Amino acid sequence: MTSARSWRRSGKRRVPGWVASLLLLAGCSPAGLLNGLDRIYPSTDHARRAGRGIAYGPQARQALDVWVPTGAKKGGAPLPVVIFFYGGGWNAGSRGDYGFAGAAYAGQGFVAVVPDYRLVPSVRFPSFVEDGALAVKWARDNAARYGGDPKRITLAGHSAGAYNAAMLALDGHYLRDVGVDPKIVRAAALLAGPYDFYPFTDVRSRAALGQWPDPRQTQPITFARADSPPLFLATGSNDRVVNPRNSRKLAAKLQSLGGTVELRVYPGASHIDLATSLSRPLRRKTPVLHESARFLMEHSR
Numbered sequence: 001m002t003s004a005r006s007w008r009r010s011g012k013r014r015v016p017g018w019v020a021s022l023l024l025l026a027g028c029s030p031a032g033l034l035n036g037l038d039r040i041y042p043s044t045d046h047a048r049r050a051g052r053g054i055a056y057g058p059q060a061r062q063a064l065d066v067w068v069p070t071g072a073k074k075g076g077a078p079l080p081v082v083i084f085f086y087g088g089g090w091n092a093g094s095r096g097d098y099g100f101a102g103a104a105y106a107g108q109g110f111v112a113v114v115p116d117y118r119l120v121p122s123v124r125f126p127s128f129v130e131d132g133a134l135a136v137k138w139a140r141d142n143a144a145r146y147g148g149d150p151k152r153i154t155l156a157g158h159s160a161g162a163y164n165a166a167m168l169a170l171d172g173h174y175l176r177d178v179g180v181d182p183k184i185v186r187a188a189a190l191l192a193g194p195y196d197f198y199p200f201t202d203v204r205s206r207a208a209l210g211q212w213p214d215p216r217q218t219q220p221i222t223f224a225r226a227d228s229p230p231l232f233l234a235t236g237s238n239d240r241v242v243n244p245r246n247s248r249k250l251a252a253k254l255q256s257l258g259g260t261v262e263l264r265v266y267p268g269a270s271h272i273d274l275a276t277s278l279s280r281p282l283r284r285k286t287p288v289l290h291e292s293a294r295f296l297m298e299h300s301r
Helices: 004-009 017-026 030-040 095-107 127-146 160-170 173-177 203-209 245-257 288-299
Strands: 047-055 063-069 079-085 111-115 148-158 185-191 231-236 261-266
Touching: 047 095, 047 127, 063 095, 063 127, 079 095, 079 127, 079 160, 079 288, 095 111, 095 288, 111 127, 127 148, 127 160, 127 173, 148 160, 148 288, 160 173, 160 185, 185 288, 231 245, 231 288, 245 261, 261 288
Parallel strands: 079 111, 079 148, 148 185, 185 231, 231 261
Antiparallel strands: 047 063, 063 111
């Protein structure tokens, strides 16, 4: 968990002092605080949670929330769908703390799905990716009930969540294994994710993936191909958690193969900046919300 002090000092731009003070007083995670602040911060966004704690599988953590634009008309044209996977090193995180991300993308005109997934140490790779595949299957089968278009499904994620989304976008067997055509994923927006990080030097990656007999099969870059879904890869130049070379190397690999990829390196931005930029109070830190939403919208038409 990121401390209040490191969160306040991350990147070139400091988190406003009143936000940092509330974090210290609340004693909660940055994501949880942002979620609360997001609900009270003035904004032109118009989004609401249309579904809470919906099961997409039999396990307790196989549940999701759905966010929709409040201005969407019943019976109107179906909207593109984005499934957002939060980060946390595969061992932490809760959809309840990331309502700000669902609301952010819903405010951009998407039906946004925010799933929980099973965590280490209860599971190891590839269980959390398999949970993601089940969430995609749920969206295919149920998005229309919330005004979404099951033919316009996209993925997004931050950090470990970006890894999960990358594996679903690039390695088609996860979706095929649950009876879903991998081509259903029209595009993905991946924020500050690890895609080429073997050998495992971080304790969390070793715990989550280190037991797998063929480490290459755990690396998203292994599955890069010319016909990959279009990928938006965003990273901060000041990311000290997931080295920006992960995004650069995956982008270069896709470009060399003829794939569609857009790489954005935000000067001075830290690892957490790309997540907090989705929240209303800190949206000016980077333009990642608008740029990723624009990319997903363009490639889901």
